[in-house]
Amino acid sequence: MTRDSTLRSGLRSPRLLWIPAAAGLALIVLPVAGLLFRVDFARLPELLTSQASLDALELSLVTAGLSTLLCVLLGVPLAVVLARVRRGGRVLRAVVVLPLVMPPVVGGLALLYLLGRNGFAGYLLDVVAGVRVPFTTAAVVLAQTFVAMPFLVISLDGAIRAGGDEYERVAATLGAGPWVVFTRVTLPLLLPPLASGVVLSFARALGEFGATITFAGSLQAVTRTLPLEVYAQAEADVESAVALSLLLIVVAIAVIVAAGPRMTARVTEGARP
Amino acid sequence: MRLTRVVAAAAIALLLAGCATAEATRTVTVFAAASLTETFEQLAEKFEARREGVDVRLSFGGSSRLAEQLAEGAPADVFAAADDKAMAKAVQAGVIDGEPQRFARNRMTIAVAPGNPKKIDGLTGLRGDVVLVTCAPEVPCGRAAQALAANANVRLQPASEEPDVKSVLGKVAAGEADAGLVYVTDVRAAAGKVDAVPITGADAVANAYPIATTREAAEPDLARQFVEFVLSDEGQRVLRDAGFDAP
Structure with missing residues (x-):
């Protein structure tokens, strides 16, 4: 054997890994396939165009869109500050990823005890402005933003730190102030990772369930998003729940396709800690 | 090794x-x-x-x-x-x-905060600024609530339709909802965290x-x-x- 061919065979993944790898892939593919087998395609149009389904779809798209926007408005500044902070970066980063590792139901309870009628912020809002957050569409958006924002922040934070700050240094030596450096240098460089962060947080917001049902409740056209509608329909009409699940999968695939293969690769790179 | x-x-x-x-x-x-x-x-x-x-x-x-x-x-x-x-x-x-x-x-009843601060006196009192929570119509307690409302000719306007009766009770006990349609037994089990307001005609739609x-x-x-x-x-x-x- 030449050294070259030894090198090549040494770089191939060992055969032994193929078995668990195939099992891992099957674990993702088979349940989706199982769902597809249960779809009643004859009733599909009727099930998907029921008022409850349409309300849930519209509500899901609107709330996930709004919460993604909120994620960008709050998450981009947070990521930039986080990546450049001199001290305490580790602690801050741990705080930011908390919603990622925390069960969403716990997040929902936490929001409820802050913004609920008996929470201190909720009480103030109610007394001062007469605003009540729980059981409203705004509560859905808040719950989704809470769980989705870490995805965006992490993608950006990783990209900023990996990219270093050479361009910013050059801009600064040429006399640019912090705001000019941010808007003319940092932001344009961040667009590709930002796009992947947006895709990730939109997908997470779309799938949000636990925090939403705990904090916002479940009411058609107000707080019952697609995942909640799937859960509610599973009690009454399983066919309908299956049809809606199919819809959610289609939307998810659409998101992946829209993101494109390059972006998917970047998303996974961005997610690497 | x-x-x-x-x-x-x-x-x-x-x-x-x-x-x-x-x-x-x-x-x-x-x-x-x-x-x-x-x-x-x-x-x-x-x-x-x-x-x-x-x-x-x-x-x-x-x-x-x-x-x-x-x-x-x-x-x-x-x-x-x-x-x-x-x-x-x-x-x-x-x-x-x-x-x-x-x-x-089991009969339905209205769970309210202890002492009934909103002075809810029955199904007809569940309107205006009362935050009401019920079960979703797909589960038994939701079906019973709808039957009750239909019998009493009242239109319920819940702020949320929960997946089971304990979630309804939880929302009232936590103070997020003013009233919740639950079973008599749920209020008793909650042991003082909520009070019950009886519903006239609840016997007629009692669940078996x-x-x-x-x-x-x-x-x-x-x-x-x-x-x-x-x-x-x-x-x-x-x-x-x-x-x-x-x-």
Whole structure:
């Protein structure tokens, strides 16, 4: 054997890994396939165009869109500050990823005890402005933003730190102030990772369930998003729940396709800690 | 190498321990409506106390969801539902053994904050700025709430339709909702965290609770014994103490 061919065979993944790898892939593919087998395609149009389904779809798209926007408005500044902070970066980063590792139901309870009628912020809002957050569409958006924002922040934070700050240094030596450096240098460089962060947080917001049902409740056209509608329909009409699940999968695939293969690769790179 | 040996020894020890406990205890699994939570926990305790090495495993949830889980092959020996419709779903799926028997009835009531600060006086009081929470119409307590509202000619405008009755109670107990349509027994089980406002005509739409053993029960004898225990004088006394009516 030449050294070259030894090198090549040494770089191939060992055969032994193929078995668990195939099992891992099957674990993702088979349940989706199982769902597809249960779809009643004859009733599909009727099930998907029921008022409850349409309300849930519209509500899901609107709330996930709004919460993604909120994620960008709050998450981009947070990521930039986080990546450049001199001290305490580790602690801050741990705080930011908390919603990622925390069960969403716990997040929902936490929001409820802050913004609920008996929470201190909720009480103030109610007394001062007469605003009540729980059981409203705004509560859905808040719950989704809470769980989705870490995805965006992490993608950006990783990209900023990996990219270093050479361009910013050059801009600064040429006399640019912090705001000019941010808007003319940092932001344009961040667009590709930002796009992947947006895709990730939109997908997470779309799938949000636990925090939403705990904090916002479940009411058609107000707080019952697609995942909640799937859960509610599973009690009454399983066919309908299956049809809606199919819809959610289609939307998810659409998101992946829209993101494109390059972006998917970047998303996974961005997610690497 | 040594680590492998330690891991192997631990695995064998675990396996042996697993076998040993499997021999010592028999487990009967009971799926029960959320509204039965406290009562069935008590019943299970009494049932276990009588029998050496018998463990009752309880799973509570919305009756319709439990019926659905049974239809999909969830392993349970006994199913107790909060209304006939949920039980019929399980019967239709072919998972129920024999004829379900009714063991209790339950009435709806309005759960409010202690002292009833909003002065709610009945179904007609559930309007204006009262934040109302009900069960979703797909589950028994939601069906009962809708029937009540229809009888009283009231249009309910809930802020949320929850997946089971305990979630409704939780929203009222937490102070997020002013009123919740729950069962009489839920208010009693909440022990002072909420007060009840009676609903006129609640008797007319009281749910009948059916119980049955399953066809694929892993412990058919124990399952039958548990159902008999629920229907026995002692079992019925526990249910009555919790606020359930006779079937």
